[in-house]
Amino acid sequence: MRTRVTEMFGIDLPVFAFSHCRDVVAAVSRAGGMGVLGALYFTPEELETELAWIDAHTGGRPYGVDVVMPSSYAGAELGAGSGEELQERLRALIPDGHRRFVDALLAEHGVPELTDTDAGRFLLGWTDATARPQVEVALKHPIALLANALGAPPPDVVEQAHRHGVKVAGLASSRRHARKQCDVGVDVVVAQGTEAGGHTGEVSTMVLVPEAVDEAAPVPVLAAGGVGRGRQMAAGMALGAEGVWTGSVWLATEEADTPQGALEQILHASSSDTVRSRSMTGKPARMLRNDWTRAWEEEGSPGTLPMPLQFMLIADALRRVGRVRHPTLTPSPVGQIVGSIDRVKPCSQVVYELMEEFGEAVERLGRLAEAEPG
Secondary structure (H helix, E strand, O other): OOOHHHHHHOOOOOEEEEEOOHHHHHHHHHOOOEEEEEOOOOOHHHHHHHHHHHHHHOOOOOEEEEEOOOOOOOOHHHOOOOHHHHHHHHHOOOOHHHHHHHHHHHHHOOOOOOOOOOOOOOOOOOOHHHHHHHHHHHOOOOOOEEEEOOOOOOHHHHHHHHHOOOEEEEEEOOHHHHHHHHHOOOOEEEEEOOOOOEEOOOOOHHHHHHHHHHHHOOOOEEEEOOOOOHHHHHHHHHOOOOEEEEOHHHHHEOOOOOOHHHHHHHHHOOOOOEEEEOOOOOOOEEEEOOHHHHHHHOOOOOOOOOOOHHHHHHHHHHHHHHHOOOOOOOOOEOOHHHHHOOOOEOHHHHHHHHHHHHHHHHHHHHHHHHOOOO
16 A cells, blocks of 8 residues: 555555554564554663664564653753753642642552652653653664654754654644644644544544645645544545554554553443543543542542643652552543454454455445446
């Protein structure tokens, strides 16, 4: 299958798979699409290890890296400094009342405290200063794509990637965001509708994709948000997209490292069991509705903090609930496509079924177009 993005990246299928799991990234790239590793939760040293592994397991096929360099966040005026220095300055901005709320919530659900050896990592890639080292590591590897998940990437980062022969993608949740991405020189715009898991805007994929295609032209657009089946892929490309950007559908694959408790919730959830919540990062992100999201919505909640303070506030809490695999308190980012995910499959099968259904949808549309009226 040939589109502008398959030609741009030398891939067989215009299917981009975002995942925090290196096994998923490598498997999708080997299957003819492009795996994209989410770098957010890795230190630069860990990211180096992950990318070296991917280099050895993709069979020379292209892959990408996704970083988070938000265009605006709390404490940006504090300057860069070292990671530890910046973390200390930002930590001082977190109110004690919010800390007490989180401690009380975990105590209510019987979640044990961490030991002294369980020191949490509060910041990682949630700011420009902490994401830049991840970019440096990524560009030392033979990546084909560098994507930025929140806002337009800094122009100097776009230029740096281009000097390394690496294409740049930016996620857009509105027509205005698509324009901003193009203004900094991205090579691909990912138009992500509100159906998507993780950080997402308010405009639906059906409305957003044609708006982004018109605004970004001639820059190619990928359709994202609620895409996990071939019919949805066909719809996105009928709206003008050159391919699709997928995420949630890979959470229930054999290669994924999704925790068992979260996996069980995903397999049994309906498309109406998600909610856009600021309770994980401070920016609206779609995740499964559970005791965690409800607690931040109820009376008595102090309200969420802006990025990156919210994640810094709850970093240790996430480790605590993750350690005991709490079934109803673990934040689980996932899109509305979750209602179509009901069993675990290998990545190769997901790719095959996606393309098979895409072909059937295109053939059906072709028959409709050829049918004589009456």
